[in-house]
Amino acid sequence: MNAENFAVSQNNNQSRQDHFRLQLSLAETIKKSLNGKANQGRSPEAINLIRNRFKVAIQHTNIPLQKKYVRKLYDGVVDEIMGLGPIEIYMRDDSITEVMVNGHHQIFVEKEGQLIEVPERFVSEEHLQKTINKIVEPLGRKVDASSPTVDARLPDGSRVNAVVPPCAVDGATLTIRKFSKDRLTINDLVDFGSLDESMAEYLEACVITKLNILVSGGTGTGKTTLLNALSGFIPERERIITIEDAAELRLNQRHVVRLETKPPLLSNDSEVTIRDLVKNSLRMRPDRIVVGECRGGEALDMLQAMNTGHDGSMTTIHANSPRDAISRLETLVLMAGMEIPISVARKQISSAINLIIQISRIRDGSRKVIQITEVGGLEGENVVMQPMFEFDDQGENDGKVIGSFKAGRLRSMYDDQFKMRDLSFSPVPYNALNATKNGRQRMKVERS
Numbered sequence: 001m002n003a004e005n006f007a008v009s010q011n012n013n014q015s016r017q018d019h020f021r022l023q024l025s026l027a028e029t030i031k032k033s034l035n036g037k038a039n040q041g042r043s044p045e046a047i048n049l050i051r052n053r054f055k056v057a058i059q060h061t062n063i064p065l066q067k068k069y070v071r072k073l074y075d076g077v078v079d080e081i082m083g084l085g086p087i088e089i090y091m092r093d094d095s096i097t098e099v100m101v102n103g104h105h106q107i108f109v110e111k112e113g114q115l116i117e118v119p120e121r122f123v124s125e126e127h128l129q130k131t132i133n134k135i136v137e138p139l140g141r142k143v144d145a146s147s148p149t150v151d152a153r154l155p156d157g158s159r160v161n162a163v164v165p166p167c168a169v170d171g172a173t174l175t176i177r178k179f180s181k182d183r184l185t186i187n188d189l190v191d192f193g194s195l196d197e198s199m200a201e202y203l204e205a206c207v208i209t210k211l212n213i214l215v216s217g218g219t220g221t222g223k224t225t226l227l228n229a230l231s232g233f234i235p236e237r238e239r240i241i242t243i244e245d246a247a248e249l250r251l252n253q254r255h256v257v258r259l260e261t262k263p264p265l266l267s268n269d270s271e272v273t274i275r276d277l278v279k280n281s282l283r284m285r286p287d288r289i290v291v292g293e294c295r296g297g298e299a300l301d302m303l304q305a306m307n308t309g310h311d312g313s314m315t316t317i318h319a320n321s322p323r324d325a326i327s328r329l330e331t332l333v334l335m336a337g338m339e340i341p342i343s344v345a346r347k348q349i350s351s352a353i354n355l356i357i358q359i360s361r362i363r364d365g366s367r368k369v370i371q372i373t374e375v376g377g378l379e380g381e382n383v384v385m386q387p388m389f390e391f392d393d394q395g396e397n398d399g400k401v402i403g404s405f406k407a408g409r410l411r412s413m414y415d416d417q418f419k420m421r422d423l424s425f426s427p428v429p430y431n432a433l434n435a436t437k438n439g440r441q442r443m444k445v446e447r448s
């Protein structure tokens with residue numbers, strides 16, 4: 001490879017591949033020569049050491065390189081030695097929310113809700129799998145053909161999933177949901193247009209009133225983010241217990257106990273599931289139980305807790321509509337293995353769950369609360385649902401969906417409970433709010 005090759009590196013696959021190969025080989029040579037001396041993170045000493053070794057190594061290559069490419073090469077080498085190689089620049093970039101590697105030759109990132117393919121590559125399948133193991137080994141995990149899937153978390157809280165062959169057919173895949181340092185608040189979600197002021201006010205009233213809330217949505221639609229934002233409404237005086245697979249929730253209240261599941265690390269090691277933790281949390285004097293996601297037998301324990309005085313619990317579920325969320329809960333209850341007839345499961349669900357918030361990624365990539373529905377017991381076989389808000393899709397403009405949130409006409413089933421707590425709620429059509437970013441008019445949850 002020569003300087004000319006580098007010059008066309010953005011357009012030419014082969015030279016780009018050469019660039020990544022040279023970068024990796026330099027990184028490996030330098031790393032070997034360091035004998036573990038640069039393992040202490042990005043300290044100025046370690047960077048200095050690498051810089052000096054890099055200068056020597058580049059002279060040895062005898063390739064006449066343009067200055068700006070040497071700089072690019074150097075940055076890549078540092079990222080390879082101290083970080084996650086080709087994806088490190090995206091890990092550092094706060095505007096990137098997700099990094100997806102589909103085999104060594106393809107990397108996508110998510111930026112502002114859009115998927116973008118980036119030019120970086122891993123040099124080989126081996127390079128990619130080494131990088132995956134670099135992530136999971138400090139956590140006592142390993143991924144290979146005999147144990148081809150792994151879930152892990154980076155020290156900064158980012159969530160990692162990896163699948164390698166034989167389960168990953170076209171080469172190892174790595175998916176990183178980056179942990180955003182600042183969790184989005186309900187006001188951020190209003191500013192993004194994911195819901196409107198009046199919905200936010202209504203949800204605040206529901207949380208304060210201790211309704212049991214289910215956030216329903218597909219993968220990556222913003223369920224955890226919304227759950228976190230809703231938890232922000234829980235009054236400071238209450239004791240909150242959060243239960244998650246990987247602790248993603250960030251609550252600002254002082255009195256929060258965070259519990260996390262534990263996978264079996266060794267073959268004779270025990271596993272602690274969400275269900276175990278839900279059962280355990282009931283002995284911890286909770287005022288609120290917030291479960292990151294319901295996707296197994298814990299659904300039954302949660303419903304039983306909700307029906308026996310543990311009000312104000314919240315969780316998320318993977319479903320595409322409020323009705324679908326109810327059926328999914330039924331399935332999960334049946335999965336608990338207690339041989340409960342479906343009619344009994346439905347009865348439990350309809351009396352335990354008070355509110356379902358449906359969130360969705362609509363076709364322009366934006367995330368919207370498309371429905372908020374109150375749940376009010378059974379009528380015959382059917383669970384009674386009363387939509388309170390809906391997103392009204394009115395078409396597209398310049399690739400962006402236009403629409404507005406519409407409030408339902410019916411009085412809330414929980415109006416009396418709102419009133420008992422000095423919260424009176426009266427939904428107002430979105431337009432009447434005259435919402436602006438600065439000086440937004442607060443809604444009509446009046447505390448007298």
Ligand SMILES: Nc1ncnc2c1ncn2[C@@H]1O[C@H](COP(=O)(O)OP(=O)(O)OP(=O)(O)O)[C@@H](O)[C@H]1O
Pocket residue numbers: 097098177180184189192194217218219220221222223224225226367368
């Ligand atoms: N309303 C929103 N507007 C814009 N971005 C959002 C919104 N809600 C969440 N996000 C971003 O979308 C990504 C996914 O969010 P989140 O983890 O809450 O989704 P999820 O539904 O819980 O995903 P999963 O199904 O994987 O658990 C995050 O990067 C988050 O910051």
Ligand SMILES: [Mg+2]
Pocket residue numbers: 223224225293
């Ligand atoms: Mg989630």
